[in-house]
Amino acid sequence: MxxxxxxxxxxxxxxxxxxxxxxxxxxxxxxxxxxxxxxxxxxxxxxxxxxxxxxxxxxxxxxxxxxxxxxxxxxxxxxxxxxxxxxxxxxxxxxxxxxxxxxxxxxxxxxxxxxxxxxxxxxxxxxxxxxxxxxxxxxxxxxxxxxxxxxxxxxxxxxxxxxxxxxxxxxxxxxxxxxxxxxxxxxxxxxxxxxxxxxxxxxxxxxxxxxxxxxxxxxxxxxxxxxxxxxxxxxxxxxxxxxxxxxxxxxxxxxxxxxxxxxxxxxxxxxxxxxxxxxxxxxxxxxxxxxxxxxxxxxxxxxxxxxxxxxxxxxYPARDPDFKRVAPSGQITLQDVFATAPGREAPILKNINLNIPAGSVTAVLGPSGSGKSTLARVLMGIWPDVAGEVLLDGLPLSGWNRIELGPFLGYLPQDIELFEGTLADNIARFGEVDSKRVIEAAESAGLHDMILRFPKGYDTPIGEAGNLLSGGQRQRIGLARAIYGSPKLIVLDEPNANLDDAGEAALFKTIQQLKAKGRTVFLITHRPAALAVADRILLLRDGQVVANGPRDAVLAALKAPRPAPVQATHAPQPPQLPGGAAVPA
CATH class of the missing domain: 1.20.1560.10 (ABC transporter type 1, transmembrane domain)
Incomplete structure (x- = not known):
């Protein structure tokens, strides 16, 4: 019938x-x-x-x-x-x-x-x-x-x-x-x-x-x-x-x-x-x-x-469960991307065009309100109002089955949210816990020794450990969750905001390991020290790309002296990164 x-x-x-x-x-x-x-x-x-x-x-x-x-x-x-x-x-x-x-x-x-x-x-x-x-x-x-x-x-x-x-x-x-x-x-x-x-x-x-x-x-x-x-x-x-x-x-x-x-x-x-x-x-x-x-x-x-x-x-119809794609390599392309938000007249991101090769580490810089966190969500395919094309390995990100794509993505937002369950459950993204991969992710994030000090170790419920965790420890757990299973594309939004020097050193070591494995990493940061592990620099201001390219070339362009105005009454200032930090020599 x-x-x-x-x-x-x-x-x-x-x-x-x-x-x-x-x-x-x-x-x-x-x-x-x-x-x-x-x-x-x-x-x-x-x-x-x-x-x-x-x-x-x-x-x-x-x-x-x-x-x-x-x-x-x-x-x-x-x-x-x-x-x-x-x-x-x-x-x-x-x-x-x-x-x-x-x-x-x-x-x-x-x-x-x-x-x-x-x-x-x-x-x-x-x-x-x-x-x-x-x-x-x-x-x-x-x-x-x-x-x-x-x-x-x-x-x-x-x-x-x-x-x-x-x-x-x-x-x-x-x-x-x-x-x-x-x-x-x-x-x-x-x-x-x-x-x-x-x-x-x-x-x-x-x-x-x-x-x-x-x-x-x-x-x-x-x-x-x-x-x-x-x-x-x-x-x-x-x-x-x-x-x-x-x-x-x-x-x-x-x-x-x-x-x-x-x-x-x-x-x-x-x-x-x-x-x-x-x-x-x-x-x-x-x-x-x-x-x-x-x-x-x-x-x-x-x-x-x-x-x-x-x-x-x-x-929001159901996606075809039998539709499968080849595992992505991590190449990201943005074509004429605009990101808007309800109640805001001007778009947050304006005409963004990028082509980031797989296996590169890109440091995303820019002053507060320049659209860095919005760009992170756009790269993850979780920003609701986007015009233009966001392509992963040349295919629209919106066309992927999110359940299928999830293991290939890693995301560390600024606000770390841990969920009810054990530490191992949170690191393993609440899937089947692979002890070897959980420990590997925890070690890469500098968490392993801290977790072992809990009475139940990796089986410690977040409800019991939540009040005992500092902001830096929560951030490390979020980092371990983001890199669990060594995903192809990883976006880290201010991952060193709550880290001390030892934690930051562990973070940079983790990024170098991911780079060695050919993973694509976006590192959103305000700290110039993070540039040492980056291959590329993406500079945003007012939702637009100001500079984009290999790290050394962008730094050289930023250091290039600008012609002083004819009526200058003060000495020229050294070039600075957004946020007030001086460009490293």
């Missing part, structure tokens, strides 16, 4: 379409259950109109036993459709969880405002709706006209009364959809903003506490929180009003249908059994509509979750 184009929109709709067999089975069981919902009506007709008239105990026994059998079949159908939906919900989660994790991580990395926790919350919300009462209402709603037809069969006026109440309930559902959609979306957004603000500040709790900033930030959070509360209260008030009116209509229907039946009995147009049966049948006919009204808020939440999750999976 060919899948309609509509269901090729994303992995979410495609996966849901793959469960059409399960939904068909649920529809069949719903048909059985709804047909058997007529059992109480028929039983009452038989008891009131036949058993009581004939006074036959045997007839009552047979009718009762038959009714119990039909009730058992109805209960089995209800149980089976619930079981099928729960099973489908579990399989839906199993099929999408990995892709949702990968897509949400990519979206979060690209600053799209999607966190993995929210993405999985959306998936859970969809799964819960598919296994809850809301979906049953949609399966039961098509049977409302059939129940109405039976009411017309009992008496036309009963059918008319049922249609009137059905229209009232449907109007309430439409009113709820029209008036609660926007407030619910605004309340959800306000809650997300307040939570994101608080979570972002808690990551720097020590700074907030030490400088007495907690109350100041609490006031800003409280403003966002109160906005969320106000919007949520408005939504809840509206929802509660709709629910209250729905209950009024339901209770009125139960009483008025009984009163209408009694009037027809008085006029001799309906039997007493028909009166009771009609009351039960009308309640059952309107139950799906009433259930829709009650679950409308859940449906709206599921709709938002579905739209968010579907759009995320469209924007």
């Amino acid at each position: 060919k899948t309609p184009d509509f269901f090729n929109r994303s992995a979410l709709t495609t996966t849901l379409w793959s469960f059409r067999r399960e939904f068909l089975i649920v529809g069949i069981f719903s048909m059985v259950a709804n047909v058997l919902m007529l059992t109480p009506t028929l039983y009452m007709l038989q008891v009131y109109d036949r058993v009581l008239a004939s006074q036959s105990e045997l007839t009552l026994l047979v009718v009762s036993l038959l009714t119990l059998l039909l009730f058992c079949i109805m209960a089995f159908a209800e149980w089976m459709r619930s079981r099928v939906l729960v099973s489908a919900g579990v399989r839906l989660d199993e099929q999408l969880s990995t892709q949702v994790f990968n897509a949400s991580f990519e979206a979060h990395l690209s600053q799209a405002g999607t966190s993995p926790s929210r993405a999985f919350g959306d998936l859970i919300q969809i799964r819960q709706f598919l296994t809850g009462n809301g979906i049953f209402a949609f399966f039961d709603a098509p049977w409302t006209p059939i129940y109405m037809a039976v009411l017309f069969f009992l008496h036309p006026w009963l059918g008319v009364l049922g249609i009137i109440f059905a229209c009232i309930q449907a109007s309430l559902a439409w009113f709820g959809h029209r008036h609660t959609l926007a407030p619910a979306e605004a309340a959800t957004k306000a809650g997300s903003d307040a939570g994101a603000f608080l979570q972002g500040k808690l990551r720097n709790a020590e700074v907030l506490e030490s400088m007495g900033m907690v109350n100041n930030l609490k006031a800003r959070w409280l403003q966002r929180h109160q906005t969320h509360l106000a919007k949520s209260a408005d939504t809840q008030h509206l929802t509660n009003r709709i629910t209250g009116w729905s209950k009024f209509v339901r209770y009125s229907q139960q009483s008025l249908s009984l009163g209408a039946g009694a009037l027809l009995v008085i006029n001799g147009e309906l039997s007493p059994g028909g009166m009771i049966a009609a009351n039960v049948l009308m309640t059952r006919a309107l139950a799906p509509i009433d259930m829709m009204v009650g679950s409308w808020r859940q449906f709206i939440g599921m709709r938002f979750a579905f739209a968010r999750l579907e759009q995320m999976l469209i924007d």
